[in-house]
């Protein structure tokens with residue numbers, strides 16, 4: 001049900017690859033709530049993904065930009081303002097990729113060129129997006145910028161590899177740039193730390209299905225879905241959250257504050273019984 005929470009607002013959505021992407025669901029939710037958007041992704045993702053289907057559903061132009069390339073991002077800011085007829089009110093940074101994860105290279109034996117790419121694509125790109133937006137003065141006062149994070153920024157999840165370090169940096173950039181952008185233009189910057197979610201990026205992580213099930217059993221509300229995350233993003237883009245900035249906001253059904261759950265204890269007991 002639409003509440004027109006984003007009526008009259010304009011935004012840029014990074015990272016919709018296919019219908020499972022959190023950015024895909026967020027684009028649909030933002031448009032249903034009355035927003036006008038542009039969609040963007042890396043040129044290779046535009047060729048391989050399904051973004052044109054989404055563009056039709058959202059009546060949104062697609063503008064190619066590699067989020068590690070400043071020139072692309074500068075052009076994206078100008079092209080988005082032209083297409084939308086003015087400055088934007090929100091930006092979703094929904095970008096993550098680790099060549100080490102993709103190639104199954106162990107954290108302890110990392111390839112440092114890959115590691116630097118992970119940090120560039122998954123974390124520094126948020127800084128680049130914010131810098132490009134600030135230079136172009138592309139965001140209205142009280143605008144809202146969101147990145148998507150994961151609890152591996154605070155706690156170790158071995159299969160998550162160097163993405164844990166990238167997420168720690170991403171959250172730090174949201175705080176540091178959020179301070180600057182808040183004083184300069186009243187723009188807020190936050191990250192949402194999402195439950196494991198079945199998407200291309202998510203399921204690429206080693207052992208994903210096991211920690212998906214584990215998180216489901218550990219979270220009093222269960223894992224938050226991509227649709228739930230999209231709704232939370234809409235709320236964070238809306239005027240109802242205008243005083244929230246520099247935060248990492250857990251959207252995980254309670255996982256982050258649960259030490260152990262009775263469901264996990266039952267699983268351990270079952271394992272013991274099976275072994276005795």
Ligand SMILES: NC(=O)c1ccc[n+]([C@@H]2O[C@H](COP(=O)([O-])OP(=O)(O)OC[C@H]3O[C@@H](n4cnc5c(N)ncnc54)[C@H](O)[C@@H]3O)[C@@H](O)[C@H]2O)c1
Nearest residue numbers: 015017021022042045067095096148196197199200201202
């Ligand atoms: N899926 C999960 O379990 C989960 C959990 C917490 C946080 N997240 C985060 O959510 C975000 C979105 O991921 P998703 O799960 O929807 O997966 P996804 O694979 O659908 O989205 C990742 C996107 O990043 C884009 N991308 C990669 N390199 C890029 C570049 N150089 N320039 C521009 N875009 C680039 C991809 O094209 C893709 O669209 C990521 O930051 C991810 O780390 C995901």
